[in-house]
Amino acid sequence: MDGRNDKSDMAADDSAPRRRLPPAERRQQIVDEAVQYFAEVGLEGKTRELAKRLGVTQSLLFNYFSTKDELIEAVYEKVYIGRLSTDWPERLTDRSVPLRQRLLAFYSEYSALIFERAWMRIFMFSGLAGASLNHRYLKHLGDVILRPLLAETENLARNTSRPTMEDVWNLHGGIVYIGIRQHIYRMPAPENPEDEIARAIDKYLSFFGIGPDD
Amino acid sequence: MDGRNDKSDMAADDSAPRRRLPPAERRQQIVDEAVQYFAEVGLEGKTRELAKRLGVTQSLLFNYFSTKDELIEAVYEKVYIGRLSTDWPERLTDRSVPLRQRLLAFYSEYSALIFERAWMRIFMFSGLAGASLNHRYLKHLGDVILRPLLAETENLARNTSRPTMEDVWNLHGGIVYIGIRQHIYRMPAPENPEDEIARAIDKYLSFFGIGPDD
DNA sequence: AATTCTGTTGATCAGATGATCTTTAAAAGT
DNA sequence: ACTTTTAAAGATCATCTGATCAACAGAATT
Numbered sequence: 001m002d003g004r005n006d007k008s009d010m011a012a013d014d015s016a017p018r019r020r021l022p023p024a025e026r027r028q029q030i031v032d033e034a035v036q037y038f039a040e041v042g043l044e045g046k047t048r049e050l051a052k053r054l055g056v057t058q059s060l061l062f063n064y065f066s067t068k069d070e071l072i073e074a075v076y077e078k079v080y081i082g083r084l085s086t087d088w089p090e091r092l093t094d095r096s097v098p099l100r101q102r103l104l105a106f107y108s109e110y111s112a113l114i115f116e117r118a119w120m121r122i123f124m125f126s127g128l129a130g131a132s133l134n135h136r137y138l139k140h141l142g143d144v145i146l147r148p149l150l151a152e153t154e155n156l157a158r159n160t161s162r163p164t165m166e167d168v169w170n171l172h173g174g175i176v177y178i179g180i181r182q183h184i185y186r187m188p189a190p191e192n193p194e195d196e197i198a199r200a201i202d203k204y205l206s207f208f209g210i211g212p213d214d
Numbered sequence: 215m216d217g218r219n220d221k222s223d224m225a226a227d228d229s230a231p232r233r234r235l236p237p238a239e240r241r242q243q244i245v246d247e248a249v250q251y252f253a254e255v256g257l258e259g260k261t262r263e264l265a266k267r268l269g270v271t272q273s274l275l276f277n278y279f280s281t282k283d284e285l286i287e288a289v290y291e292k293v294y295i296g297r298l299s300t301d302w303p304e305r306l307t308d309r310s311v312p313l314r315q316r317l318l319a320f321y322s323e324y325s326a327l328i329f330e331r332a333w334m335r336i337f338m339f340s341g342l343a344g345a346s347l348n349h350r351y352l353k354h355l356g357d358v359i360l361r362p363l364l365a366e367t368e369n370l371a372r373n374t375s376r377p378t379m380e381d382v383w384n385l386h387g388g389i390v391y392i393g394i395r396q397h398i399y400r401m402p403a404p405e406n407p408e409d410e411i412a413r414a415i416d417k418y419l420s421f422f423g424i425g426p427d428d
Numbered sequence: 429a430a431t432t433c434t435g436t437t438g439a440t441c442a443g444a445t446g447a448t449c450t451t452t453a454a455a456a457g458t
Numbered sequence: 459a460c461t462t463t464t465a466a467a468g469a470t471c472a473t474c475t476g477a478t479c480a481a482c483a484g485a486a487t488t
Binding site for chain 2: 042044124125127134135161166167169170172174175177178184187200204207
């Protein structure tokens, strides 16, 4: 594209000729940069461009990943891993705490994790590509987060209309859409997403007649 | 990829050697198939693969579009055009009709238009690619649909908490997310989206103390 | 039926791209 | 200091991909 080759031009580090990193470290460095790069341009980003951003030869990449797909898999792992804390299910179902408070805590932490450009975009790219990790993640989310959340809502719902799984997905989707607008569509973000999340939760709870202290 | 060349193997039409279509018709045919194809595999789909699906030579494409980007632009136009009816703004602000009813009518029609795989995916692909049409569409949507919708809500809101633009985006996002789950992530869709949309609208309205007949 | 017009094909190019392999040189071991 | 080990670079391959252009053939015109 552009003849960037001299100096002080790269996004990453290009200045120092520091070579021969320990393999584990180099591998990690490659994956980290690949996450950022692929998040920007998509999973069809070129290995040469990625190598350039790393200040490294293209062939080096294949020293750590025998194929590009293998690198992308590593990117998936890196990005998907630890995105769903294991202790959320129990904290979401801890009935000694008001549901509203539990929801606020969960979505506060969760949004902090997912309202991140690299994650958001790679999640979308991999979703469009039909990656299995994407399906597994969403199934997992439904099983260990949203379904318990439905149970908690049902337990407290005072209205005639019973909550359904779709109601939970609607709550979830409305919140996630904030991140989509911001990072996928690059629209201006709300100054304080936490406030909007709180409103979404209140809207959800009040619809089922659940108060702040229930 | 696969040596499909003989017969009865293509997704589109491959059987008949019908050649020499009138230019306008051929062009339309190409764009139509391109929409489907790019919606499936992304905007980095190959011209040769597209030509194969059309049962046509790859070089023919460049007889109608001097460059691939030009074809993609045509795909954008085709897909974006007419996706926002011009009469929605006035119908949404027609205060002789209850707001709930207006919202139901709008999102019933709108969801019928956008809950379509090709649209949904190309919108997402173009959004990730940062296409200007995408930004313009969202700005337009905000200006002529969501902002008036906020005004209508403000006009009827009876609660202490005043509706904000973010509330409208939350309503919208929650609804759109149904389509995202279905067509981007390819998750099982709710049997009847209209019901879920109605619930989302009711949740929204009730939060501001707006009744079904207001 | 012959001629003209033009939609379509087939061959091909130039650059890009994933991947391989030999060579170089930095670090570890002696 | 010398040798060994092995990251990393450099050159290169085979294929893919967007794009070009001359040649072909179906349809309209005369």
